Amino acid sequence: MTEIYENYEVKGECTFKIGGLLKKAAFPSSLDDFIELIKSKEYDMVLGNCSNVLFSSDYIDKKIIFTKKLKGYEIINNSVKAQCGVRGPLLSKECANRSLSGFEFLIGFPGSIGGMIYMNASAHNQSISDTFISANVYDVNSDKIFELKKDNMNFGYRKSILQNNNLILLNAEFHLKTENKEKIEELMKRNIEFRRQRHPSLSTGNAGSIFKNPQNDSAGRLLDLCGMRGAKEGGACVFENHANFILNKDHATSTDVINLMYKMYKKVKEKYTIELHPEIIYIGNTGTKEQKLWEEMK
Numbered sequence: 001m002t003e004i005y006e007n008y009e010v011k012g013e014c015t016f017k018i019g020g021l022l023k024k025a026a027f028p029s030s031l032d033d034f035i036e037l038i039k040s041k042e043y044d045m046v047l048g049n050c051s052n053v054l055f056s057s058d059y060i061d062k063k064i065i066f067t068k069k070l071k072g073y074e075i076i077n078n079s080v081k082a083q084c085g086v087r088g089p090l091l092s093k094e095c096a097n098r099s100l101s102g103f104e105f106l107i108g109f110p111g112s113i114g115g116m117i118y119m120n121a122s123a124h125n126q127s128i129s130d131t132f133i134s135a136n137v138y139d140v141n142s143d144k145i146f147e148l149k150k151d152n153m154n155f156g157y158r159k160s161i162l163q164n165n166n167l168i169l170l171n172a173e174f175h176l177k178t179e180n181k182e183k184i185e186e187l188m189k190r191n192i193e194f195r196r197q198r199h200p201s202l203s204t205g206n207a208g209s210i211f212k213n214p215q216n217d218s219a220g221r222l223l224d225l226c227g228m229r230g231a232k233e234g235g236a237c238v239f240e241n242h243a244n245f246i247l248n249k250d251h252a253t254s255t256d257v258i259n260l261m262y263k264m265y266k267k268v269k270e271k272y273t274i275e276l277h278p279e280i281i282y283i284g285n286t287g288t289k290e291q292k293l294w295e296e297m298k
């Protein structure tokens with residue numbers, strides 16, 4: 001069954017806790033229903049757990065499929081097969097319980113399989129591409145489903161083939177290594193502790209790192225040197241402990257976040273002639289002032 005809502009309030013769906021009303025939202029609960037919705041061509045895009053997105057606070061004239069209910073997975077020996085909506089922390093724990101190593105980094109952030117493969121998510125010297133074997137994708141252009149192997153995925157830093165080719169990930173398979181369970185759990189604990197000390201907690205709205213790291217440098221380091229920690233625009237503010245995070249401190253709007261990002265972008269550009277580009281994805285209407293600022297940073 002698919003749940004469908006019109007004029008849906010997206011604020012509650014994303015980790016930033018920002019967003020206005022969305023024209024239409026669909027939540028399929030099986031892969032067959034998901035495929036039917038994609039095939040209908042009625043929808044503009046697919047989202048996972050919305051932990052890397054900034055929705056506009058205005059009315060959003062788009063129709064979006066959310067994969068949150070596609071939660072099926074199976075783990076047999078060293079093989080993990082998961083539907084696109086399965087969340088990383090759950091898989092991380094399930095694999096640790098079976099002494100499987102490779103997903104320890106997933107314990108720390110709330111991405112879905114689809115979103116993580118789209119972004120080639122990584123942290124703590126592990127990335128989703130390390131264990132990736134293959135995925136079934138729906139090609140919106142040809143209306144065909146086919147399998148992509150790792151070699152076809154064009155994985156790079158925050159990059160995969162899904163970003164340029166109108167391909168929707170249905171499910172994926174991974175191969176993990178057998179490892180001592182205590183060792184796996186120890187690494188997961190260290191990852192959580194690292195985040196507790198340096199990253200904001202999800203109880204305050206945020207979407208993880210705001211800008212991608214430029215080549216051979218760190219966006220956080222550059223923003224720090226520009227004195228951006230604590231900078232504010234309306235209800236949005238740069239995290240005091242790490243300058244590449246923006247917090248929704250006090251009912252921030254998407255305009256607050258984009259104005260603050262633009263300030264950060266300008267400072268780094270003026271001081272170091274380096275252009276930072278957003279890691280997060282903006283979802284709003286074309287032709288608005290905030291969308292124009294976004295295009296300039298993209």
Ligand SMILES: Cc1cc2nc3c(=O)[nH]c(=O)nc-3n(C[C@H](O)[C@H](O)[C@H](O)COP(=O)(O)OP(=O)(O)OC[C@H]3O[C@@H](n4cnc5c(N)ncnc54)[C@H](O)[C@@H]3O)c2cc1C
Nearest residue numbers: 048049050051052109111112114115116121122123169208
């Ligand atoms: C507190 C916090 C910490 C974070 N730390 C990290 C980190 O350490 N490393 C890191 O890499 N990221 C991190 N992130 C960012 C985020 O969790 C990742 O980018 C994650 O991969 C996004 O997954 P998602 O399901 O939330 O994707 P969404 O935000 O829902 O979508 C992201 C993109 O993926 C596309 N997409 C989603 N599902 C599919 C699908 N089935 N098929 C095709 N395209 C799809 C969407 O269209 C969109 O363009 C963090 C975020 C937060 C809030």
